[in-house]
Amino acid sequence: MPRQNQIYFDYAATTPLDPRVAHAMQPYFSEEFGNPSSVHGYGQRAEAALEEARQRLAVRLNAQPEEIIFTSGGTESDNLALRGVALAARQDRGAAHLLISPVEHDAVAKTGGQLAEHFGFSLELLPVDEFGMVPPSEVAHRLRPETALVSVILGNNEIGTINPIGEIAAICRGRGIPLHSDAVQSGAYLDLDVEKLGVDLLSIGAHKFYGPKGVGVLYVRRGTPLLPVQTGGNHEAGRRGGTPNVAYIVGMATAFELAQSELKVRTSRLSNLRDQLIAGVLAAIPDAKLSGHPTQRLANHASFVFKGVDGNALLMLLDDAGFACSSGSACKTGDPEPSKVLLALGLTPEWALGSLRVTLGIHTTNEDATAFLNALPQLVQRARSLETV
């Protein structure tokens, strides 16, 4: 029996599938089920759907269709970007230096870590300011001829901060070093025009913008050397083996079109709601801080730290009170480690352990936000009364 009266405030974790997306996907499960690689009509129709989806995504990204690689989601896109570019850059030009921010999603951070630990790359972390933003000048200082790849997250999953990717990209381009950006959180909130952003690689995942889970894109600018990571058939022009998930790819294309075309309307409503929420929380709760940038942040993203609170206990209390929130980093297992991202902002563990992420979406109403603001102060107080871990 599902629990009643839950208000969902975790759109950064995942979003519900838009019914229009579900509808677009429907024919490709049982009717047009063909393998796009097949010669016959079934295959041809599947391939047509696949390539049409590629075209639609390319248009929305302001990219060329052949610059789109379909993956199993944001994590795979990040993996392919880091590993694929790093290995190719070392092979092509002996480059073995990686430059990433300290506030990357684990899909980037741990891939970089593995390349350093097991594959002989040197991994350098860029500094960030107190909002988790990478100063572009710091990228300029740290770029080397042997830098294989720079990777800086666009909209941060934990703290919502939006990095000045355009400026960073201009610096990287000037030095001929490829730049990757993890835009997985940004699909429904930022214009992902790769020319405006200036990136060479960009990761997105469909389920963050009301599409299905398990499907994503890695945009790779033409001419960027990339070694395939998942080898197999000659799918995706030999850059990613594996039969493409046509239904999900079609769903992703539809979801991305909807998200990007409705972007302005959606984000202006959400950012108002977000700002009310932030102001309300900071006004009502002592020893509370906003984490991340006050203005340069994702339109749906509010994140906080509360001093002397066990973040997991607070999530449990919130869930019990009917609010589905998150602490920004995975902690379903009750791990007590303070988030690396929050520590990178200069927060002490006493603050960083008490993190809360509240992310809004299309179904969030003003009443939801009001109910949340009414409930939170007492719950934080109750969490504070608990013996800390």
Added chain:
Amino acid sequence: MSKGKVVVAMSGGVDSSVAAALLQQEGYDVIGMMLRLWSEPGRAASNRCCTPQAMSIARRVAGQLGVPFYAVNAQESFRNIVVQYFLDGYANGGTPNPCLACNRQIRWEFLLERALALGADFMATGHYVRLVRNPDKPVRLFEAADANKDQSYVLHVLNQAKLQHALFPLGELTKPEVRQIAADLKLPAATSKESQDLCFLAGQDYREFLRRHQPQAEQPGPIFDSAGKQLGQHAGLVNYTIGQRKGLGLAAAQPLYVLAKDQARNALIVGFQDELGSRELLTEPVSWLSGSAPRTPFEAQVKIRYSARKAAARVAPLADGRTHVLFDEPVRDITPGQAAVFYVNSEVLGGGLIAGNGTATFVASSLTAEAIPVL
């Protein structure tokens, strides 16, 4: 109508899973919580409890019942309280029972606090014990119906404030019945066999663990007989338990047994089998379930370790909160650091840690003038 909100401490094991299911059937609003306890770095997967596998089973059970489930991190508290208690106990020459500390301070304090913060009226575990509630009277704790599974020994550490909130839905059931219920409800359960090893030892011998975490506790020293004659050298007191016969490295006409550990002299006291039993023991201050000590000595059945048989004794509360226990017959293996728990007609009245077993080394220092029974 709901009978109230209850947090069930789940472990992924069949007992706590069935406890959750039964409470739900009885009409409680059930919430599952699972403690993440400390394990040695790198050994999490072989810990006896709260492994990732156990947690995924507990989650499946909660999912099947349709109840919320939360993992509660108690790793640091567990390390600081329970594991430290274990290390300190050995360092002080005792044989500690860390499950007592865990039940007192982690399960029935740390977790209970979280349950109550969530607005729960009760917390339940899959322990085999029975409670009797009467209005306006203290809650009483009894042994389980299944004598083989009874766990009242470790729960003597509860007090009235905790018992008010406690539910033990398995107390009237036998283990086979619990297994049957789990099978009938098709509850997922771990297949690993039951073990009474300490969870955080992760299958290792406790001595290995002590060696790694408290190497200074392993100091060689003399072995004396009860008359004070040195018979040899021991390898560190932590390696021995009261009643141990093997591994002493001594040659004698009759087998020698460990009688006592004299921490002050870092000496092991050994003797023959007929010296092994003792008719008396002295406890540390006792936790009485009712909240206050009986005013007069009383006849009781006393259990001196989790797996020991109860023995008839006269229990005399002392003015300073301790008790003096006089057994009808000599009892073997009275071990400082374990608890002596007092039962009358299957009811747990209280218990306290064993301070001494009445052998010369203990009695002289323990039974001083102020420790006179109150009458």
